[in-house]
Amino acid sequence: MYISARERQLLEILLTEKEEMTVKDLADKIGVSGRTVHRDLKNIEDILMEYELTLLKKSGVGVQISGSPEKIRQLELFLFNLFHTEYTPDERQTIILCELLETKGPVKLLGLANDLNVTIATVSADLSKLEDKLESFGLSLIRKRGYGVELEGDEAAKRRAMRNLISAYLDESEILSLARENIQKRSTQQTNTISERLLGLVERQKLLIVEKVVDSIIQELPFAMADSAYIGLVVHLALAIERIQKGEGIAINKAYMEDQQSSKEYKFAEKIVAQLEQVFQIEIPEAEVAYITMHLKGAKLRHDNEYLMEESSLQVALKAKHLIDQVEKVVGTDLSANRSLFEGLVMHLKPAMYRVKQGMGISNPLTGKVKKDYPELFSIVKQAAEQVFPEYHVPDEEVGYLVMHFGSAVLGRRELADFKTLVICSSGIGTSKMLVTRLQKEFPELKNVQNVSVMEFKKLKESDYQLVISTIPIPDYKDYIIVSPMLNKDEIEKIRSFINKYKIINSSDRSLPFSSQESLRTKNAKNFIEEMQTVQKYSETIAKLLMGFELVKIRERKTTDEILYQAVQELSRKQTVENIDLVADALKRREQLGGLGVPGTAMALFHARSPGVIQSSFTIYSLENPIITAGMDGSPMEVKFLLLMLSPEEPDEKTLEVLSHLSSLLIESEESTAIFESNDENQIASYLSTRFEQFFTEKIEHLRSV
Incomplete structure (x- = not known):
């Protein structure tokens, strides 16, 4: 049975969509006229009859494939395994790009035309369309008569293009499963689907070996990776090994290398590389370790309770708050009190900002669906992101993820169930x-x-x-x-x-008249003890912070270093700090990493984790003679209130949660900022007590619900 590329496209769309689609929607999706779609649908009805399926047509509603799930699955398998004698323009361009990425040296246009069953003129037109896409990766085409066409650009750009191609066409959940399903296929078998062609960029066996190595190392990571980040890292590593074995190395500048080496992710990257070198019997250059580090930093973290205690984290929290404010103004819904939205955005934005800054990009298979189902919200969030991050180009894939966070908040929540x-x-x-x-x-x-x-x-x-x-x-x-x-x-x-x-x-x-054993909610003794220990850890941390809280007024004119040293000395007398010099040095190093002033306020938050700290503390220093320091946005600002937050070098997870919550209160709203700048110790202590009580109650309720 002959099926044209357009008919195949329409069938794939109709099989994917569970609801009716209008002819206009179908025409828009594949870039043709409604009349053309009507003509193709007549042929599609004949194809469906072969599988005992029908095309339901509802006037004013749209069309939909109807039939048994078994027959639908048979048609899907047929389309998946269909030999592509005819490709869509987009598919042709993908195949051409794969060929250029894999080939060292020029590729003849005649060879491409024969492979794709089109004319040389068509291939030439496809190459012209590819040039804009290639430019976004930092690549270009060398086209000469009698020479052919060759891809020009550095190795990092080529790998970026490969990763982008794979993530654009393959859902992250498909990548490893497709590799596993096809691992036994002979390498001589002709590749006949775009998915197969893309997976051809990296040897399947290699992909699965790399996955095993990565899986063993990520168990040691201090954070959890989402599946998308996990698959992205596996694909990146498999591509890297493939290219290294072909003699293609990656270049990196010294300053960037040193920056990566100083990060905590670098040691995990080294572990991954050591295992890969052993498995594949190759030598992996140091530059590759830096690139793996970059991927670990750009991982989408599911949970990271340290996010507000790490460098630049409050800056990220400020960006999240600014983003919420911008969206809130337009949608007309109060989102400022939505703690879940705020925390979700902070956790997403930290790695997202790093990805955007490094030009890494991200795969989001739902971008098109989000644009279609939430066009207004997508536009609002995109404009808000452009205002909040004017220095970056935020791609639609990142905007799509932000829309999901806001969509969740705007949709609202209702009562929950008992199972x-x-x-x-x-x-x-x-x-x-x-x-x-x-x-x-x-x-x-x-x-x-x-x-x-x-x-x-x-x-x-x-x-x-x-x-x-x-x-x-x-x-x-x-x-x-x-x-x-x-x-x-x-x-x-x-x-x-x-x-x-x-x-x-x-x-x-x-309906039984007596209580069953289940209704008593019998507790496992070990679990109950763990819950009580968790409650104890929260309460101890909160109690120590509140008992140690103090607002100190400094009337003398002093430098920032002098104020910090005085503060640490005082905390040493209270037995909160045991090594004054160690803690003072940690605070200085933190200040050198970037501005600590909170933009739009008169506050600066100095924070550090040090082995010289005995227990966590939070104190405020009111300065009669303000100091000038760098803000988190890089601008100099006048600081009247120096806030000091200290913790031991390796605080437990619950302590970090409490400190993170405290950090976020500083910029939660104009009202909370005003309280911290009130110069009134009792008012601030009362506010902290109220908010900590709310936090503690929520934690207990969560434990009870589990």
Whole structure:
């Protein structure tokens, strides 16, 4: 059966979309007229008949493929394995780019034309269209008559283009599964799908070996990586090894190298490289270690309680607050009190800002869907991002993730259910939050909803959850409902059916006139002890911070160093600090890393973690003679209130959570800033007590709900 490239495109779109699509929508998606789509749909009906499927047409609504799931799956497999005798222009350009990236030296246009079954003129036109895309990667084409065409650019740019191609066409959940499924295929077998062609950029066996090495090392990381970052790192490393084996090295400047070597991620990059060198019996240059470090820094972190205690973190928090303010003004919804939105944005923005600054880019398979379903919110968030980050070009993929965070907040939350629901997402915290919010909006009875990545799911006991929902296939696991991150009508019905069935099956136990053992909520002794220890750690940290809090007025004219030394001396007398010089040096080093003044305020937050600190503390120094210091935006500013936050070098996770919460209070609102600048110790202490009580209550409620 012959299927044209356009017909194949239309079939793939209709099979992907679970709801009706208008002819106009289809025409817009593939870039043709409505009349052309009408003509192609007639041929598509004949193709569907071969699989006992029909094309439902609803006047004013659209068209949709209808039939048994088994027959639909057969058609999907046929399309996946279809030999592409005809490609769309976009597919042709992708294949041409793959060929140029893989070939050292010029490629003949005639050879490309024969491979693609088109004329040399068509290939030449495709190359012209490719030039703009290549420019964005820092690459260009050398085109000479009789010579052919060759890709010009450094190795780093070529690898960036390869990664971008793979992530643009393959969902992160497909990459490793496709490699595993096809690992046994003979290398001589002709590649006949775009997915296969892209995976041809790196040897499949290599991809899977690299995954094993990375998987063993990331268990030691002090933070968790989302699946998208994990797959991105695996692909990057596999490409790097492939290119090193072909003699293609990467160049890096000395200053950048030294900057990467000073980071904590560098030692993990070294471990990865040491194992890869052993497995592949190759020597990996030091420059490659720096690039792996860059990828670890750019990883989308799911949880990182240190985010507000690390360098530049309060600056990120300020950006998050500014972003919330900008969006809030336009949407007309009060988002300032939404703690979940604020914390989610801070955790996302820190690695995102690093990615944008380094020009790394990110894969977001949902960008198109988000643009389509939330066009107004996408436009609002994009404009807000341009205002908050005028120095950067924020790509639509990053904006898409930000929209998910805001979409989750704008949709709002309702009452939750009494049985446990687990949501598995591959695209990070924004996608998860959007899906969880949609679930809670559609099913108010869902009370306890937890979101995790696939890697985290592997460590959980699935029998603890009554309902498991995933946006991606889970190998070797059957009892779950697979959905799209935006939840369509069919998926909502599927979940509703499951919940109703669960209620009916479990109603007999609930109607008994006596209490069952389950209703007593029997606690495991070990778990209960751990909960109590957690509560104790929160309460101890909060109590010590409140007891140690003090507002000290300094009337003499002093330098910043003199004020800090005096402050540390006083804390030493109170037995909060045991080594004055060590702590003072740590504060100086922190100041040298970047501005500490909070823009738009008269405050500067000096913070450090040092082995010279015995216990965490927070103090404020009111300066009668203001000092001039650098703000977090790099501008000089007048500081009247020097805030000092200290902690031991390796504080536990709960202590970091409390300190992070305290840091965020400084810039939470104009009201909170005014309180910290009030010069009134009692008012500040009272405010801190109120907010810490709220924080502590939320933590206890969370522990009880688990």
